[in-house]
Amino acid sequence: MKKTIALLLLIALCVFQYVRTSSPDQDPYLTTDYSRLHPVKVERVVAGKEEEQLVRLVKDAKRKGLKVSIAGQRHSQGGHTYYKDGIVVDMTSYNKIIEVDSDAKRITLQAGATWEDAQKAINRYGLSVKTMQSLNPFTIGGSISINAHGRDIRNGSLISSVDSFRLLTADGQIKNVSRTENAELFPLALGGYGLFGIILDVTLDLTEDEVYRESTLLMDLSDYVDYFQREVLPNPAIKLHIGRISVADDSYFTEALAKNYTVDPSLPLDKYNKLESNEKWVAPGKLLFNLNRSTDWGKKLQWNLQTYVFTRQSDHIISRNNAMRAAYEFMDYSQPGANDQLQEYFVPLDRFDSFARRLGEIVKEDKLNLLNVTIRYVGKDREAMLSYAKDDMLALVCLFNTPLSEQGQRKMKDSVQRMIDEVIAHDGSYYLPYIAYPTLEQFQTIYPNYENFFEQKRMFDENELFMNYFYANYGSGRRIEEVAS
Amino acid sequence: MNVKWLIRSQSVATLAAGMIYPYYLLFLKNLGNSYSKYGLAFAVFTISSAAVSTWLGPRLDKHGTRIMVISSLGMMAAMFAFPWTSSYTLVLLLQLIMGTCNAMQRMSERLLLADSTEFVSRGITIGSYHFWTSIASGFAVILGGLLIDWLTINALFYMSALLYGVSAWVVWRASRASLSRKAEDTITF
Numbered sequence: 001m002k003k004t005i006a007l008l009l010l011i012a013l014c015v016f017q018y019v020r021t022s023s024p025d026q027d028p029y030l031t032t033d034y035s036r037l038h039p040v041k042v043e044r045v046v047a048g049k050e051e052e053q054l055v056r057l058v059k060d061a062k063r064k065g066l067k068v069s070i071a072g073q074r075h076s077q078g079g080h081t082y083y084k085d086g087i088v089v090d091m092t093s094y095n096k097i098i099e100v101d102s103d104a105k106r107i108t109l110q111a112g113a114t115w116e117d118a119q120k121a122i123n124r125y126g127l128s129v130k131t132m133q134s135l136n137p138f139t140i141g142g143s144i145s146i147n148a149h150g151r152d153i154r155n156g157s158l159i160s161s162v163d164s165f166r167l168l169t170a171d172g173q174i175k176n177v178s179r180t181e182n183a184e185l186f187p188l189a190l191g192g193y194g195l196f197g198i199i200l201d202v203t204l205d206l207t208e209d210e211v212y213r214e215s216t217l218l219m220d221l222s223d224y225v226d227y228f229q230r231e232v233l234p235n236p237a238i239k240l241h242i243g244r245i246s247v248a249d250d251s252y253f254t255e256a257l258a259k260n261y262t263v264d265p266s267l268p269l270d271k272y273n274k275l276e277s278n279e280k281w282v283a284p285g286k287l288l289f290n291l292n293r294s295t296d297w298g299k300k301l302q303w304n305l306q307t308y309v310f311t312r313q314s315d316h317i318i319s320r321n322n323a324m325r326a327a328y329e330f331m332d333y334s335q336p337g338a339n340d341q342l343q344e345y346f347v348p349l350d351r352f353d354s355f356a357r358r359l360g361e362i363v364k365e366d367k368l369n370l371l372n373v374t375i376r377y378v379g380k381d382r383e384a385m386l387s388y389a390k391d392d393m394l395a396l397v398c399l400f401n402t403p404l405s406e407q408g409q410r411k412m413k414d415s416v417q418r419m420i421d422e423v424i425a426h427d428g429s430y431y432l433p434y435i436a437y438p439t440l441e442q443f444q445t446i447y448p449n450y451e452n453f454f455e456q457k458r459m460f461d462e463n464e465l466f467m468n469y470f471y472a473n474y475g476s477g478r479r480i481e482e483v484a485s
Numbered sequence: 486m487n488v489k490w491l492i493r494s495q496s497v498a499t500l501a502a503g504m505i506y507p508y509y510l511l512f513l514k515n516l517g518n519s520y521s522k523y524g525l526a527f528a529v530f531t532i533s534s535a536a537v538s539t540w541l542g543p544r545l546d547k548h549g550t551r552i553m554v555i556s557s558l559g560m561m562a563a564m565f566a567f568p569w570t571s572s573y574t575l576v577l578l579l580q581l582i583m584g585t586c587n588a589m590q591r592m593s594e595r596l597l598l599a600d601s602t603e604f605v606s607r608g609i610t611i612g613s614y615h616f617w618t619s620i621a622s623g624f625a626v627i628l629g630g631l632l633i634d635w636l637t638i639n640a641l642f643y644m645s646a647l648l649y650g651v652s653a654w655v656v657w658r659a660s661r662a663s664l665s666r667k668a669e670d671t672i673t674f
Contacts, residue, residue, distance in 0.1 A: 003616055010623045017627060283640040290635055334634050 023337045025404050031088060035077035035435055036339050037404060038469065040084040045071075048094035048112060051174070054198055058465070059172040061087055067467035070194040072112060072142030076433040077341060079469025080146075080193050086467055089198060091141055097121045098201055105206040106163060111141025111199045118204075119321050123275050128209040128320045130161035134242065134376075136325040141199045146433040147191030147387070149378045149395070151240040151261070151324065153232070156381040157389055159190045161205045169197040170461035188456055191384035193432065193470050195457045210320045211272050212239065212261035216310040221245055221256040225352045225394070228258070228377070237262045240323055243375030245356065245396070248303035249296050253360030255303075256375075257310055261323050273319040278327040285330030292371055293333075293340075293401045299371075331399075338403050340371065341435060343416060346378070346393040347428035355426040359396065359419060366415040369401040385453045388429040395431070413437045420446075436473040443474050450474070488601040490659035492614050494652045495594055496621040498557055501648035503625030505564065508638055512567075513576070522573070526580050533584030534591075541592055549596045550660035556589035557653035564646035568639035 025032065030039035043066055048054055061068050067086030074081045082088050091112035098108040102125040107118060115136035118129060132143060133150045144165070149157040164178035167189055175197075177185045189196040219227060224243060232238050240261035245253060288305065291298030333340050347355045363370045374397045381389040402412045416437035423430055429446045430438065444450050454475040458464065464476070513523055545552065563583050570576050602610045632641050 003613075006617075006620050010620055013624070013627055017630075283636045286636055329637070332637075 021336045026336045031082045033074045033081050038079055042082055042088050043085050045088040045090050048089050048091045055172050062465055068465055069468045070198055072139030078434055078436045083467045106203055108203040110201050112139050114139055123321050126209045127206040130155040130207045131158045134326045135328045140202050144190050145194050147384045151242050153241050153377045156379045159384050163203040163205050165202040166200045167197040170465040187383055187385045191386050195466050195471050196460055210263045211267040211269055212318055213264050214316040215314045216259040218307055219256055221254050224256045239263055245373040246303045247370045248300040276322050279329050282329045289330050341400050341402050343398045344395055344431035345423050346388050346395045347426045348391045351426040352394045358422045362418050371399045371401055373398050385449050386447050488610055491597050492617050494655035496617045497648055497652040499618040500621040500625045501645040503622035504629040505645040529577050529580040530584040533581045534588040537585045538588045545592055545596050549593045552589045553593040553656045554653050556586040557649045559586040561646045561649035564642045567642045
């Protein structure tokens with residue numbers, strides 16, 4: 001009897017697990033990206049290894065009429081790295097450091113190298129990256145394809161620190177691209193979402209590694225912009241900055257944390273510049289973040305703990321390279337049928353308060369599960385054709401947990417479109433590496449250069465060899481619903 | 486020794502092993518860049534397991550339960566150590582220890598099973614033993630997956646270490662009870 005019960009219990013558990021994990025986002029034979037949405041069958045995934053191999057691959061694909069998509073760590077969420085029945089070039093194995101020129105403060109590396117690889121290569125020379133995301137697992141090629149930005153408030157978006165790169169274009173040619181050579185491709189391929197060719201290697205301008213003192217202040221959200229404009233921007237000693245907005249019930253969109261990294265030249269770099277791992281408390285962090293995803297009291301606990309830990313860390317001393325490698329493993333999430341999805345909205349400083357208020361209201365009205373909101377500053381930078389930094393902007397990076405079901409996604413899409421209407425009303429922009437929720441009209445309103453961008457795409461790649469869902473949705477002239485179906 | 490204790494202790498040990506085993510393979514594969522390197526780690530495991538068995542054989546009859554306790558404690562130590570390994574050589578060393586523990590566990594398990602059963606009624610006990618250890622393994626794998634989803638693979642290693650600790654304790658307690666029974670029997674005679 002006992003045995004039958006035990007066996008039945010195990011069988012029942014297996015059936016439950018089977019049903020629980022049978023959603024399309026869990027199908028190992030389909031390809032998707034970080035969003036786990038819209039999984040499709042691709043022709044094949046090819047690991048990039050040699051330059052000649054990639055040239056051959058592009059020529060072969062062209063001859064056979066296959067589409068090519070380019071993938072790094074696949075952290076973009078809008079199908080930028082794959083296309084149905086196409087070839088995915090996985091660049092993560094194309095990752096050598098080619099040269100560090102410490103005198104000129106430059107590094108040249110293959111596009112599949114990550115920021116972590118770059119940091120390891122340059123740290124010993126007392127050098128540091130100018131602009132990158134807050135986290136370091138992303139590939140350089142992927143990051144410049146989305147023209148990333150991060151905690152640095154002095155160096156604009158990533159495009160500003162790119163000196164040059166080599167691009168394998170649709171005709172199988174390799175072109176040197178810089179602001180002086182093949183210059184027309186520079187603002188297109190950077191922030192070009194993989195539509196102009198395979199970025200092979202990149203030369204980045206670097207800056208000096210420095211020693212910072214961290215300081216975190218808890219304040220009313222309504223005081224944040226004023227504080228940022230009066231205390232942070234005019235103080236040249238503050239090099240990095242990040243803000244956070246509370247999503248906990250009792251301080252919802254009313255409390256904020258502002259974290260500054262202020263350079264302290266009196267502290268010797270060699271005492272603090274050993275590269276440290278930030279992944280020290282992954283298991284409790286992951287558990288806490290899971291509680292944050294699942295419950296209101298979890299959100300409260302997370303905010304209170306963050307406030308406590310960050311404000312206690314004030315005066316913590318850290319090198320620039322260590323400050324630019326924040327922990328991220330605690331956010332790993334693989335539950336079937338739901339996922340974390342990012343949205344990022346940029347608004348000019350003087351419109352921030354009003355926009356943040358509206359954002360908070362929409363999230364509440366639509367009952368969205370908002371896990372955290374961080375604030376980053378990015379200075380005006382219109383160099384990339386699809387530039388989001390039309391002005392000096394504050395970016396609100398919002399992480400939502402959403403169901404992947406059709407109904408759940410429809411709801412999320414409606415809410416995002418509402419938020420983007422507010423973005424438009426506040427002269428802002430939204431970031432393009434995320435899910436194709438915005439309507440075509442919203443995209444075209446916010447990125448008025450779109451026509452030129454896509455025309456140039458078709459000029460450099462007339463057969464639309466380089467293909468992905470971003471282009472299919474917003475550039476190919478097809479309606480989003482058609483592409484999605 | 487009462488066979489129930491053997492089944493319980495080894496079900497807990499199987500729970501600990503089953504929880505880690507499939508994910509441990511993934512962990513090892515991530516360490517090696519080639520399948521050959523991954524294969525080597527397993528070869529080391531089997532070599533130490535085979536080598537130690539020839540030494541253990543003659544000592545098994547006398548120290549069966551002790552060997553079983555040591556095998557669980559050894560596995561506990563290995564599970565605690567795994568998340569802290571920072572080189573492939575250390576992984577090989579742990580594979581070596583785990584191979585040794587595996588030989589200790591397998592051999593003492595068979596011995597104790599044989600000791601606790603008698604001709605004619607052996608099949609039922611062996612069937613029962615196999616059933617409960619297999620069921621434990623089934624629950625373990627599912628639980629292991631959930632644990633990694635919610636926590637980390639490191640947490641899984643620690644959980645497995647704790648379970649090995651429990652299994653060592655269960656065997657140790659049973660062996661003490663059986664020793665004191667033997668002592669009582671001696672006095673009676």
